[in-house]
Amino acid sequence: MASVPEYTTSSNDFRSDTFTIPTPEIWQTVAEASLGDSIYEEDRDTSLLEQRVAQEYLGGKLCANAEARGLFCMSTTMSNQLAIRTHLNFAPPYSVLCDKRAHVYVDECAGIAVLSQALVIPVTASNERFLTLQDIKDNYIPDDGDIHLAPTKLICVENTLHGMCFPYDELKRISDWCHEEGIKLHLDGARLWNAACASSDRDPKQYMQDIAALVDSASVCFSKSLGAPIGSMLIGNPNFRKKARHLQKQQGGGIRQAGFIARIANYCLSINFPATVTEVSRRTIEFWFDLHATLKRDYGMELQLAHPVETNFIFVDLARSGINLNKFLEIGQANNVKLFDGRLAFHYQNISSVSLSTLKRTFIDVASYYQQNEYTPDERSARIY
Ligand SMILES: Cc1ncc(COP(=O)(O)O)c(C=O)c1O
Numbered sequence: 001m002a003s004v005p006e007y008t009t010s011s012n013d014f015r016s017d018t019f020t021i022p023t024p025e026i027w028q029t030v031a032e033a034s035l036g037d038s039i040y041e042e043d044r045d046t047s048l049l050e051q052r053v054a055q056e057y058l059g060g061k062l063c064a065n066a067e068a069r070g071l072f073c074m075s076t077t078m079s080n081q082l083a084i085r086t087h088l089n090f091a092p093p094y095s096v097l098c099d100k101r102a103h104v105y106v107d108e109c110a111g112i113a114v115l116s117q118a119l120v121i122p123v124t125a126s127n128e129r130f131l132t133l134q135d136i137k138d139n140y141i142p143d144d145g146d147i148h149l150a151p152t153k154l155i156c157v158e159n160t161l162h163g164m165c166f167p168y169d170e171l172k173r174i175s176d177w178c179h180e181e182g183i184k185l186h187l188d189g190a191r192l193w194n195a196a197c198a199s200s201d202r203d204p205k206q207y208m209q210d211i212a213a214l215v216d217s218a219s220v221c222f223s224k225s226l227g228a229p230i231g232s233m234l235i236g237n238p239n240f241r242k243k244a245r246h247l248q249k250q251q252g253g254g255i256r257q258a259g260f261i262a263r264i265a266n267y268c269l270s271i272n273f274p275a276t277v278t279e280v281s282r283r284t285i286e287f288w289f290d291l292h293a294t295l296k297r298d299y300g301m302e303l304q305l306a307h308p309v310e311t312n313f314i315f316v317d318l319a320r321s322g323i324n325l326n327k328f329l330e331i332g333q334a335n336n337v338k339l340f341d342g343r344l345a346f347h348y349q350n351i352s353s354v355s356l357s358t359l360k361r362t363f364i365d366v367a368s369y370y371q372q373n374e375y376t377p378d379e380r381s382a383r384i385y
Pocket residue numbers: 018074075076077078080103104158160188190191221223224232
């Protein structure tokens with residue numbers, strides 16, 4: 001794993017894995033970047049990255065043995081919304097079903113409703129971890145000719161979702177059912193890299209290829225755990241890519257000399273996957289168990305989780321842990337630790353021993369505070385996690 005020098009603005013930032021900053025080595029890669037206009041598909045680095053991700057990482061195949069092709073996008077919000085619009089390239093009414101915590105539903109500015117004019121069916125995962133086929137069957141809208149309804153034509157799954165991996169076997173069941181029902185399946189794989197590295201008993205690339213073979217399209221992101229400043233890849237079959245590229249241009253998402261962005265993304269992919277991504281998850285899990293044990297043993301505070309810790313996120317349920325959000329943020333600030341709330345995001349620039357000990361210090365200060373003070377509930381509601 002690359003040595004992680006201290007960074008001034010990201011080494012203490014646990015708000016998200018999107019807060020990494022470009023390193024000097026990243027900037028050095030730009031010098032050799034190609035300079036073609038990628039709107040005319042003339043940029044070498046962009047085309048190479050599109051081919052590399054589709055072929056080397058996703059195995060060149062999507063479900064039903066469809067050829068996988070890549071379309072380089074500015075963000076995963078864009079690649080997700082392009083996928084949804086491309087799949088729904090016929091007249092509404094129709095609906096899109098997803099987990100109620102999904103990024104496409106919670107964090108993409110109602111794009112599904114606004115850009116695709118679709119009804120969204122946000123579903124609560126009955127196991128609180130991932131949507132099961134039964135959850136989907138219990139909530140989707142069948143295309144049975146009833147003129148009151150908006151039939152479900154697309155299902156969006158997310159892997160990882162809040163750091164939790166989507167089990168392959170369940171996704172296989174969902175995929176098989178979708179294709180029997182004539183429903184498309186999109187994967188928001190912004191952190192598919194993390195899911196691929198979550199288990200030591202499988203090859204990460206093979207895992208990604210196996211997942212890709214279950215879906216009709218996928219987004220994978222370079223600006224999360226891979227540490228690139230910009231970029232996402234939308235994967236679909238050739239006709240899908242052609243339509244998505246048309247819609248991308250319409251949305252102003254066509255990129256002229258994209259070579260330097262693509263080259264940086266390619267560089268980050270090469271140096272951070274799989275070893276760095278794997279190590280970040282290992283240190284995240286190790287940190288959680290040490291923190292939980294320390295607070296319980298030395299301060300009588302038993303932290304509660306909102307979700308299991310499987311990759312690079314720890315979701316502390318502050319309320320159930322008896323921690324007021326504002327007090328938590330106040331003590332974090334006093335330790336110069338950047339936090340949003342109980343969600344702790346780990347990345348390759350905040351997992352040094354210095355960074356982790358500062359975060360642990362923050363929690364120890366919180367536990368010490370509550371040895372002297374009563375817990376007071378928060379006024380504002382917590383974010384949907
Ligand atoms: C699961 C997931 N999908 C998509 C996105 C959107 O990515 P971007 O910030 O590049 O639009 C994010 C956020 O970073 C995310 O966490």
